[in-house]
Amino acid sequence: MRSKKLILVFLLLLCLQPAFGQRRQRLITNWEFVRQDLGGVWEAVRPVGAGNPESVPLWERVTLPHCFNAQDAVDPDVNYYQGPGWYRTQLTVQNPYAGGRTLLHFEGAGQKTDVYIHTTKVGSHVGGYDEWAVDVTQAIADFQKTEAYQKQFKGQIPLSIRCDNTRDLEMIPSDLSDFNIYGGLYRYVNLQYQPAVALSQLSAKAEVDRAGKAGTLTVKAVLPETVGSGSAPYSVRLLDPRGKPVAQFKGTLATKPGELDLPKFAVKSPRLWSPDAPQLYTVQVTVGTGPEAYQQSEKVGFRHIEFVEHGPFMLNGKRLLLRGTHRHEDHAGVAAAMTEPMIRQEMVMMKRMGVNFIRLGHYQQSRIVLNLCDSLGITVWEEIPWCRGGLGGPVYQQQAKRMLRNMITQHYNHASIIIWGLGNENDWPGDFPEFDKQKIRAFMTELNDLSHQLDASRYTAIRRCDFCKDIVDVYSPSIWAGWYRGIYTEYKETSRKEFEGVKRFLHVEWGGDSHAGRHSENPDNALAKITAGQGADERSGDASLFGGSARVSKDGDWSETYLCNLVDWHLKEQETMPWLSGAAYWPFKDFSTPVRPDNPVPYMNQKGVVERDFTPKEAYYVFQSYWTPQPMAHIYGHGWPVRWGDEGELKMVKVYSNCEQAELFVNGKSYGSKQRNSQDFPAAGLHWNVPFVAGQNQVKVVARQGKQTVQDEISFRYQTQKWGKPTKLTLEKVADSNGLTTVEAKLYDAQGVQCLDAANWLEFSLAGAGQLLDNLGTSSGSRKVQAYNGRAIIRLQATPGQTSVAVQSPGLPAVVLNL
Template sequence: MKRIIVLPVILFVFTIFSSNAQQSQRLNNDWEFLKSDLGGVWEAVRPVVAGSSESVPLWTKINLPHSFNAEDAVDPDVNYYQGAGWYRKNLKIENPYNNGRTILHFEGAGQKTAVYVYNTKVAEHVGGYDEWTVDITDAVADFKKDSAFTKRFAGKIPIAIRTDNTRDLEMMPSDLSDFNVYGGIYRYLNLVYTPSLSFDKVFALAEVDAAGKLGSLKIFSRFYNPKNINNAKVNIKVTDPNGKIISESGKQFSDLKLQEEIAQIQVKKPILWSPNAPNLYLVEVTVEQNGEKATHNENVGFRNFEFVKKGPFMLNGKRLLLRGTHRHEDHAGVAAAMTEEMIRTEMQMMKDMGVNFIRLGHYQQSRIVLNLCDSLGILVWEEIPWCRGGLGGEVYKEQGKRMLTNMIEQHYNHPSVIIWGLGNENDWPNDFSTFDKNEIRAYMSELNDLSHKLDITRKTAIRRCDFCKDIVDVYSPSIWAGWYRGIYTEYKEISKKEFDTVDRFLHVEWGGDSHAGRHSESPDDALSKVKKAGNGDERAGDASLYGGGARVSKDGDWSESYICNLIDWHLKEQETMPWLSGTAYWPFKDFSTPVRPENPVPYMNQKGVVERDFTKKEAYYVFQSYWTNNLMAHIYGHSWPVRWGNTGETRMVKVYSNADEAELFVNGKSQGVKKRNSQDFPAAGLRWMVKYKEGTNTIKVIAKRGKETVIDEITQQYQTDKWGKPAKLVLQKTVDADGKITIEAKLLDANNVLCLDARDYVEFGLTGDGELIDNQGTSSGSRKVQLYNGRAVISLFTNGGKSVATVKSVGIPTAFINL
């Protein structure tokens, strides 16, 4: 059977988002998976062909999307698996078109993929983040020629797919990157039927002047035409955001070329796209030949943007401060294999936090993400995975150029995209024996030129590679004031120094780690050890928890209390920096990483403002108080059950709110009304020094803006007993419902006083019928975890039986509880 060559481009029309969606289906269910390599593809199909029930090795049933690193990426006791994984499924092929094409459309699979029809390899793809397609039409026809095969497989077509994330220095991204290089079919895989002539891509360039008065829409199509059909008719329809058809036209072709310009449309006073009003036009293109039609839809938006030289960012002629964050494709229990529902939840949470900008780090992400950025109104910096490690050989370089080409072509029409990122931390050596700055500069220039050739409308950017900052349009230095270097009050000063060194400045990546549930009565203590840096750059070794100079990342308490102060300071300063284009906090959500095994949650980067399972940390509400319009108020400490201090000592209560004023009540007694002032740090002036009573305290805030009112309330214990050396662990059941139990471990001294500053590692275990819910990469879903204020929790499924749970820590007797 002849080999089928995969096209180096994606067929956008073949997705569920097109108007002829009935000809595309997600292949989610009834797959079998093997976390291992095979001797060859024959082993995947042998059981059916041989008519034997014996199958060696054992396959498991799974659904897509799927990553074979769903749990081991955050297993504290192992290195995550990097190797081959096989998937197989027998497909029922029913193409409704005469001489139609049957396509497998991969939205993303990692990191090298081979596709087989029966035992014939029909395509290979290198790269874990761009989309690609496989035309299996001819291979299916060849398979069907053998009636014996067809009978054995009950008329279905055996498909086998090998994915491989084995370490490979000549691939992007580097395994030194601060994120897992996952394996598996972790984005959706679609079965697509098309006529013999269809669309490969439609490029729709929507442009408008800064005044918003005159828009133009240029539409080009690239056809998928394996039979070299010459005669066809193309129809174009454009609908505005209100559902009004503003243009309809048709064009007859008698000598159809691979790529054709099919329309140029003038749009007077277009309805503009912006974060506050993400208005989208619908472009519908249909190609018809021999009575068969293929239809392709694209959403576009009219917007004009500018990074002002030595100035801020402008959108549609007005300054817009980019209020951003970052995203990795990573989630508790599934790793990169996030469902559409999960992605939608995450993006909506970002929007609800006030985000209007996102950097997608550090690779091309799912089309679902880009579609949501368009519809929610979130501007985008998207980049290729040239991340750390230096620069490889020709194969490596070609992969980078191919990834850049695919990313730009596949996401060209999204109005949300304003920046194509060319790399991240490319000054980070170690993958190769040589590190040549001139070679890196030369390659960066190649990528920059290629980006501008493919798309003249967007800007190029990189982060943290000072010797290349003159090459790209927009540059982001590394500024981690108050975490890896210096103190956070230096932030504005450092940023202005960096701003003055480039034409166009945008600060992406700032923040710090916080262990969810850990709080502090004196969060800024570590700053007394740290010298002013004069710059906030992260240097070699700064991420280490050992050695080097004093820095908060090493010497701080990793409390939510400290990070809220750091974020609060940054946000209030950003309101007084008129030259600033914007920033992006790193990241939105905690994510897994192989380079941080000794963090409080092992193998987790814990800089997110939400945990890996979407549980909000306190920092989420700090952003909301600065960035959102809907009235909100949040008393700091919802996840802080026990505060401590001396009898009669005052303690600060902070409220994060966008209200004009707020009144605080402690145990029913008013503590007075405070006015909000963003420059009154901390908490924009909404803070009170109050006396807690020993035991239970109720704290309530009533926040007002005009006639609007919002209320928040929490209950906290206040402990005045002083604790000594940790002496024992105790376990108790806190929740028991619907077959799920939550247990809490506490570390006490010899007098049974809770050790509220304890940060020891504890490790949970379970014997019996139950099953621990661990390897989630969260503070409450990890069997090995550092304590937060002397406590830690984990949950388990009872499975209808009995179990014994344990918790242990070095030097402390193990505790048991019968469940």
């Protein structure tokens, strides 16, 4: 175990190594921000923190990364802000290279960005998800000659940045998309110094034959327009995963703008990259000598990929069932502005769930994410944000092509990437009066050709646009068995029919919503209302909670219990589908969306297996029980404080485990051991029907895998009293921890019995000193939320004797609690 932990630490350290050269500094602190437009850049060009009381607008101090919509994306009472915002700071610039260049490197900014040095506009960019850089060398030199540089700014350089996420039909992604189009500097901004001769791009292509014996490394570089003509010595080294040199070359290159072919190396029997052993080689390129030398390192992996026509996915000549999920760039309290530690925590949680594949939806993501996928061993489908709405005009199409080119050239070296995604739900009209399928097909063909031109070694794919499914290499239809359409037992049959209709089939996006903390004794009741054989795709209006035909997404209970059954069935079936290349659950984590205001947590897509703050839901452990090798056992119901039923009634206990056998104990009594069998639904045969006693119960499982033993334990109250309609609310303090107070609201009927299936809307509020921890997009971090099993909690900062918190629900008397 200790060696595995050391390996994980080593892999994480690998991903932190800079992927591009020379000295750089993350610009994190000393920023000011205002969420509105200015009359002009001159209004931003005042010394940071000048403190003039007559200065308007008022700026706030922030750190980067920062998102306009950290709070309002999930505020139940407002539309999220879409418009301009300004950032400003002052730079101390000390380029160590004689004749070198100074750049501002943006890892992503939303969605349109203008950059100013003092009042000089030095660059602009459209597109919120690709990297880009601005050369500020000349602008800084010009400003340093002014009187303001010495007197007003005391030798510092004023930098102002305008970001804008205003709705724009001629820009991708569409505002019809089921995710927020965020604004701000929500990825890192870097100040970067480069010597006079530097590379603007370094491409390293690692290839190996199917047998894994003959490897080749092809290296190409691009010199920028700013480089002067001449020549320079250079070297290329290839280091194996242990850091040992395995190939090297020294020579002289002509320094002129454009692409250069660097040496091609043959590598005999390279160590292969795979999810189980993500072996990474290092390519080191040095141009020049001495202190003016430019150095750049890139990680590459040798692996052979193949999507077999009408068959599975092959990695290094062996079948690999792609076990995947999806990632949105979104998190509680910060929205898109996730820090590197947050991103790392999320990706490690995915790996620990057993993921070996991820689709990055629905846009290019940070190089931090890709580095982690490389080092952790997670294969990737990455796509551009051509998502919903139809097809715009020339400006729209140029942006899509530019983002595709940027995505491929910027992320070309990542061993983890196996698919370039060209679009998502492009059969969804709405942004334009014209919806022409032939024009969409023609543009999809352009993108497909461009992708293959830029990178012939990887596959192209789209999801849900049947009239384009023959254009791309790999196609994923819409299959939501047991949620938007159909019942989950139709999953295999529906998938088989779709598989037979395309050249290469991969199923991305399946699952269902669950309101964290909500559990059910009869989770599959809604399936009785649904007629089988009517298809399992998602159709217009299916995401609505009102109207239309019966469907679980509208008529189900949104419990974690139902989601676990749905996931359990899909995973057991995937083990018996030898033709399946893979599938990816949608998504890993709950995320915010402007098109779902009526969900139990307003403006949240709640299909994640973890909440927006990384709190695992029960479904997380279902995946672990099928996908992970490390022995584990998890009794369903850790967040279910009260179960209910008749006295003496047999109730099901489910244990999700990957161990070969498990023994269950209820209140100290053994109910026997069971053997795991993945095809014995539910819980792979590890389910028991047992009686509970009224009041407190203790349940324990001991699971065995060979000589290893793991165990889990839960306790809960069993309620036998029946309840009626909720007539009363209560509110009490239930915890004080780490400076936060937790309060819990409960719903009772007229006889004082807790209503354990109540799903009433509850709304918390605060008066006096303190602050509610709300607008987090979680079941315990929202001031307006549906009850889960007749209860809901929220946390707050309180001052004893000076804070009052209240809760109200339509039709019931409000309750106030003085803390």
